[in-house]
Amino acid sequence: MQAIAPLFFGDLSDQIGRRPVYMMTFSIYIGANVGLALQNNYAALMVLGAMQSTGSSATVAIGSAVIGDLTTSADRGRYMAAVQASVQFAPALAPVIGGLLSQYLRWRSTFGFLVILTGLFLLTARKVVGNGSVPPPRMSNSLISARLHRKRAASNTNPESSPRQQTAGPAKLPRKIPIPNIWAAVRIVFEKDVGPLMIFMSLFVMANYAMIFPLQDDVRRRYDFNDVQVGLCFIPFAIGSVLGTLVMGRVLSWHYNRVAKRIGVSPDRRKGDDVRNFPIEKARLDIIWPCLALILAAIASWGWVIDAGTILAAPLVVLFFAGFGLAGLITILLTLMIDLYPMNPGRVSSCFNLTRASYSAVSTAVVLYMIDAWGYDWTYVSMASIVLAASPVIWMVRTRGPKWREERYQRFQSRQQE
Template identity: 65%
Template sequence: MADADEKDEHNNANDDNDSDAKPQDPENPSPEAPKPVYSVFSPGMKRFLVVTTVFGTFFSPFSSSIYFPAITPIANEYGRPVSDINLSVTTYQIMQALAPLFFGDLSDQIGRRPVYLLSFAIYLGANIGLAVQHSYPALMVLRAMQSTGSSATVAIGNAVMADFATSADRGGFIAAVQASVMFAPALATTLGGILSQFLGWRSTFWCLVIMTGVFLAVYLPAVPETARNIVGNGSIPPPKSHTSLYTHFRQRKLRRQLADDPEALAEALPPPKKLPLKIPIPNIWAAVVIIFEKDVGPLMLFMSLFVMANYAVMVPIQDVIRRQYNFNDLQVGLCFIPFSVGSVVRSIVMGKALNWNYARVAKSIGVSPDRKRGDDLRNFPIERARLDLLWPSTFLAVGMIVGWGWVVTAGTSLAAPLVVLFFAGLALAGPVSVLTTLLVDLYPMNPGRVSSTFNLTRATFSAVGTAVVQYMIEAWGYGYTYLFMGLIVLAASPSVLVVRKWGPKWREERYQRFAKKQQEAEST
């Protein structure tokens, strides 16, 4: 099992398109064959995939945030303190860390469509249960199930972008996914406040049921399978179990057009890959060990602490705003908008910046980015192309985290905390987009696996931050609590410089290690 994992990692350690040299068999490229395009999907289909992936990714952060305005009403109905209900947020985050380890790797092995459908089936059932349950234990269990179903969508969403986007364009596409993750809290908390205020907190879960139905009504018939392990660059037909109505009619049209030319038909529609009869067991350990790679581990530690500190700002907002300004559920929900608007703006800008900086670095080393066929990243300074964009957001984030604590302590007018939240949103979105893109660059053939690893670290740290932040506030006050959070982020930031300098060397060492393991496996 370990040797197989090493061989798998070797195949994806350095090249955007090393698996696509021959449409009929992407895993065994022919040295004589010309390098084909990275993806055969049309520009229109790529845009459609971005839209549906963004909508699918939307559910995980949306489900988390729509719940915030309802925390106090739920606590009142169940006769429990707010800290008890906050534990359901922690439970949600724990499953956000664990579930993608299973679903992300599974989607790399058996395809995106079946894993999407499985995760949304779990999510739909959990939302129905949450809408009708009447006990605190049921709330905790069903929130865990809700997170299990929805949290896989972020890891799979990043993987779908890697399925059809080369490294030169990948930053913009992944930033679009991250923009949906950042925008979701604004809409969710506002809508959650409206629903909780006028229809009761249970209506928030019925809203999620309806949204899930709308998404599945679009996804089931229209979205094709994209996993490169199943369809290569899109030229290999998927198995029948993975075939959407769109793909079915497209294949039928090709068969009708090429009925008189069997050779052309065989080339246009080669036999689909045979999937194993048994569903493979996702290799969770293979995802976990990515954390211990010398170039990946420090980045994940820094970003997990970064996200934890920002999430520690978000979770107590509803209670702070409610008490200090005597707001109702709707007004509390509206106060989340500045943070999310800042996040969306920064995600859009960062997407363009990532593509621009990639092209700039490529030009500086005499390389012209190949947006159709992809670039060989083994000798490309991808760490420099991505990480140089991290610093403005990092320093802004530290300032806003520290500033938030003292603004809340001062009890200023509402304008001050809302301005701080807007700039905190600006600061958070940039580094998340940068690191997510870089991780996919480092593991292009296992994007689901590496994205799930990132989810594991950042959700685990966020869960810890959510669990302890209220106790820290009660012991230290807001000012010193968020001063401490800001200093944690600042102390961890030199790890980025370490990876920028030595990352290419460590990446090459990993490539050689995997190559050696592969040779040993082939010789036995």
């Protein structure tokens, strides 16, 4: 469900707006957590766990789509970094909180904590965002707003006369909810430029999951740690991930402006630049090589460090650099994919979530068998070799990407004319 649900909700958010889909996914997530906290049946736990994954996984894809909606190419890197920092930080922070709750309040408390946290997020986010300056379409109105609208209509008050309603808003959306086109999102994988980038990035996520998945059992067995101490071992990865996204977000914006200045273009931060005539592939991919080298070195050395049985500081340092390199790489590539597909950012994010979740599932399923057969050292050297063999994708997209991008624009234009 973690791989499939974003395909449905991501495309739906492109058609009816982000806010209604956010409300759907949060409702599913809260309901599933309440059920998990009260459940004793194993089959029900599996079903509710799938529902929980359905509600949570879609929000990540929609979050990246929102950044694509609100930002221009010149500033997109910094904002995408903030979103990816939270995405990378959460899986590393979860074992710490989960370990504390399960050790002192038992496992049911983790689901109660998630319900409380989600409720607080909804309240605080609503206070921060407010009503906005553009009137929402009818489908996105809250119950209170809809009731006030009916009262004004009943009292012969023309809602169009208010200054707020005179603001130019989006086109009216259809009253019937359209059926999401999941296949349209899947087809993005077959685009000549976007597809290889997704698969390349998913290979790194696969290797990262292969590093983290056995970590709990390794440190528990080697250092005799309890749940809380095991959870604390994930903090270096979280810190590295946050720093990697924030640093690369700044570097992305800096290098974009540098490339724009080199070709004599002044970035337009209000209307956005015409990416069709801009070397966006070079602006994004020229800075990826340090992150690529860092994460490859971390993956290749991980097995040797674990197998050597060194002091705990050694694997934690490797985790920090792995988090830094992976988060920076994902920030760069995901920002580029939104640049390449600005017409449907929700589909792009959900399609990447499909490839990422699929590769990660394969990784967690086979990594323990690989370790038993080859040992820690050669298992992770082989994973680093697989990712290294796929690295020419970066050069290919950088050099031939503009041609493929122009072909896609022409294809879209011909469809619109038909």
